[in-house]
Amino acid sequence: MAEWRKRFSRWWVDELFGPRHEVRFALRIGMRVAWLRFRLWLRRPRGIGLRRHWPKPVALALIGVLVPLGIATLLSLLFPQEARGVALAFRRLFTDPAAPRLEWREAAQILLLLIGVPSAFLLWLFRDLNVNATLDNQRKDVNLKEFQEIQMRAAGAIDEKFPAAARDTLQIAALHQMRAFLRGEYGKSFQRPAFELLRARLVASAEATGSSIVGNWMQDWRERFGRLEGRDVTRAITEMKREIAGARRKLRPCAIAAAEQIILSEEWEAVLRGHLPLAGSAFDRIQLGRKTVLSGSSFIDCRFRLARLRYVHLERAELSGAYLEGAYLRGAHLEQASLFYAYLEYTSFVGANLDRALLQGANAAGARFTSASLRFAMLSDTDLRGASFLNADLRGADFVGADLAGTSLRGARLEGAKLVDQDASLVGNCIGATFDEATAFAPDWMALPESECEAARQPWVAKGMKRV
Numbered sequence: 001m002a003e004w005r006k007r008f009s010r011w012w013v014d015e016l017f018g019p020r021h022e023v024r025f026a027l028r029i030g031m032r033v034a035w036l037r038f039r040l041w042l043r044r045p046r047g048i049g050l051r052r053h054w055p056k057p058v059a060l061a062l063i064g065v066l067v068p069l070g071i072a073t074l075l076s077l078l079f080p081q082e083a084r085g086v087a088l089a090f091r092r093l094f095t096d097p098a099a100p101r102l103e104w105r106e107a108a109q110i111l112l113l114l115i116g117v118p119s120a121f122l123l124w125l126f127r128d129l130n131v132n133a134t135l136d137n138q139r140k141d142v143n144l145k146e147f148q149e150i151q152m153r154a155a156g157a158i159d160e161k162f163p164a165a166a167r168d169t170l171q172i173a174a175l176h177q178m179r180a181f182l183r184g185e186y187g188k189s190f191q192r193p194a195f196e197l198l199r200a201r202l203v204a205s206a207e208a209t210g211s212s213i214v215g216n217w218m219q220d221w222r223e224r225f226g227r228l229e230g231r232d233v234t235r236a237i238t239e240m241k242r243e244i245a246g247a248r249r250k251l252r253p254c255a256i257a258a259a260e261q262i263i264l265s266e267e268w269e270a271v272l273r274g275h276l277p278l279a280g281s282a283f284d285r286i287q288l289g290r291k292t293v294l295s296g297s298s299f300i301d302c303r304f305r306l307a308r309l310r311y312v313h314l315e316r317a318e319l320s321g322a323y324l325e326g327a328y329l330r331g332a333h334l335e336q337a338s339l340f341y342a343y344l345e346y347t348s349f350v351g352a353n354l355d356r357a358l359l360q361g362a363n364a365a366g367a368r369f370t371s372a373s374l375r376f377a378m379l380s381d382t383d384l385r386g387a388s389f390l391n392a393d394l395r396g397a398d399f400v401g402a403d404l405a406g407t408s409l410r411g412a413r414l415e416g417a418k419l420v421d422q423d424a425s426l427v428g429n430c431i432g433a434t435f436d437e438a439t440a441f442a443p444d445w446m447a448l449p450e451s452e453c454e455a456a457r458q459p460w461v462a463k464g465m466k467r468v
Contacts, residue, residue, distance in 0.1 A: 237386035431464035
């Protein structure tokens with residue numbers, strides 16, 4: 001039974017809605033994104049104004065109904081004959097057309113009391129909401145003064161007569177006070193300034209901790225790396241990997257930067273999904289978990305250097321020109337994400353899903369795609385020198401024009417991939433990699449005679465590839 005279930009699941013994911021079928025795969029990813037957004041919508045607090053006011057009218061409504069019922073019950077127990085007489089009179093009033101002479105005025109008063117009380121409570125609710133809205137408007141001046149004071153302290157404008165440790169503590173406390181403004185609890189007018197303050201602080205913290213130095217290293221390294229060939233490429237990649245690994249240990253400790261990272265990781269929904277302008281923002285060293293849903297978000301030219309984005313949902317995300325050097329995206333979902341001209345050097349995509357991702361023109365030298373899924377991913381014109389695709393799923397991937405010098409394809413699945421005009425002698429370890437008759441090693445592959453196809457495959461077989 002378990003084996004049958006496993007086979008059905010594989011057929012559903014790989015064949016029916018797999019990346020081989022572009023339209024159905026897009027439908028599958030769209031459904032997943034919609035489901036993730038729906039879950040976020042369910043978790044988002046709604047009706048705050050109504051929830052703040054409902055206890056009063058409900059309590060009054062219950063009192064208005066229960067008190068008359070209680071009094072009527074008490075009177076019926078104390079005066080049973082009179083109560084039966086009133087009930088009989090009401091019954092005759094409504095059932096016997098010839099009955100009549102019940103005092104309609106008294107009956108109308110009783111009915112008006114029962115019907116009019118709920119209406120009075122509704123009117124009271126609307127009045128209460130209106131009064132509270134007026135009070136909110138009156139509080140704006142007070143909130144503005146409070147915001148300006150907190151903003152000054154969060155920015156570090158604290159009297160120098162205090163000791164340095166006290167100033168840091170006050171600044172951290174002010175940063176946490178800004179979270180309410182960041183979430184929009186004090187209105188949309190305060191949310192954007194709070195975000196701009198946090199964004200400026202993140203840039204300053206990158207300088208204070210030294211994480212911005214990684215960008216300077218990478219810029220110098222790219223200029224030198226572009227001119228290297230042969231073994232010098234491998235040596236340069238190894239040296240930079242060592243530098244990136246040591247960069248985390250060399251970061252200077254900063255309590256304020258740590259507080260900002262905590263705020264960013266806990267308030268990710270307000271910051272990263274709050275419809276704020278994120279282009280060019282610095283989110284270096286951010287740490288986000290598996291429950292983070294950033295599907296369809298735009299992070300053009302954003303910085304995620306040395307970030308930890310394990311199992312984050314980034315389906316259809318716009319990451320063109322983003323800086324992810326040294327980032328850790330183990331198990332992340334990047335299906336149909338756009339990574340045009342992104343900087344992915346030494347990024348770890350271990351176990352990540354990049355099916356149908358677009359990486360044209362990206363710099364991914366030294367990146368690790370160990371056990372990642374890149375089925376039908378677009379890797380054309382991508383710098384993949386020294387990248388590792390150990391046991392990666394590359395079925396249908398497009399490598400046309402990509403630079404694979406020193407790239408490890410050990411154990412990778414390349415069935416249906418496009419390796420047109422790639423020089424097998426420049427590629428690194430290919431032992432255990434698999435290909436099939438649909439894997440293209442030359443232009444117009446399907447039109448070539450079998451003898452030419454076999455001759456094109458031979459250098460790859462000599463490198464350790466196997467046909468399946």
